[in-house]
Amino acid sequence: MAVEETTRRVTKRRVRTRANLLEAAFAVFAAKGFGRVSIEEVCEAAGYSRGAFYSNFDSLDELFFALYRQRADLIAEQVSGALAVDGPDLDVPAAVDRVTEVLLLDRDWLLVKTDFLVHAARDPAVAQSLLEHRARLREAIADRLARARGHTELPAALGDIDGAAHAVVAAYDGVTTQLLLDGDIEHARVWLGQLLTALLTDGSDTTA
Numbered sequence: 001m002a003v004e005e006t007t008r009r010v011t012k013r014r015v016r017t018r019a020n021l022l023e024a025a026f027a028v029f030a031a032k033g034f035g036r037v038s039i040e041e042v043c044e045a046a047g048y049s050r051g052a053f054y055s056n057f058d059s060l061d062e063l064f065f066a067l068y069r070q071r072a073d074l075i076a077e078q079v080s081g082a083l084a085v086d087g088p089d090l091d092v093p094a095a096v097d098r099v100t101e102v103l104l105l106d107r108d109w110l111l112v113k114t115d116f117l118v119h120a121a122r123d124p125a126v127a128q129s130l131l132e133h134r135a136r137l138r139e140a141i142a143d144r145l146a147r148a149r150g151h152t153e154l155p156a157a158l159g160d161i162d163g164a165a166h167a168v169v170a171a172y173d174g175v176t177t178q179l180l181l182d183g184d185i186e187h188a189r190v191w192l193g194q195l196l197t198a199l200l201t202d203g204s205d206t207t208a
Contacts, residue, residue: 025042167199
């Protein structure tokens with residue numbers, strides 16, 4: 001019994017250490033950029049030794065990938081939740097408001113995600129991780145649009161539901177690129193809302 005209790009304490013401590021390292025790394029990566037951060041800086045920010053780092057991660061690359069997957073999965077879940085509020089009917093402007101609130105609140109995430117994109121462009125294995133995340137986002141959007149079929153009509157120009165999901169992600173990519181440059185979150189949220197509403201309806205609900 002004592003051995004089992006000790007094992008549980010060690011496991012919980014390791015989980016907490018890993019979580020703290022990921023949280024500290026997120027802040028450091030967002031502030032300085034991946035490729036400009038050392039293991040020592042992550043350890044210092046988290047308040048741990050290099051030994052604690054290496055007991056959880058083999059390298060800074062592995063930590064970066066774990067951090068990206070953690071945040072990407074969270075975003076995908078938040079998007080799914082934002083789209084699940086309405087019943088079979090889909091109130092497009094209201095759903096768009098909820099999604100843009102989720103997607104645009106964290107500029108630090110956009111910085112880290114952009115670092116990951118650049119890194120992925122030079123490494124096919126890393127690119128696959130990014131493609132999988134983008135596929136999860138599209139699937140969450142496509143699933144919601146599919147459940148609204150028969151209740152909410154999509155513009156014919158988008159083709160099928162998968163085409164509509166691709167258009168939503170492409171619009172998000174474009175607006176967030178501008179956001180990274182000007183830092184104007186409120187304008188980005190309004191612009192993305194207008195763009196997505198125009199994409200998913202006839203545009204008549206878009207604020208002038």
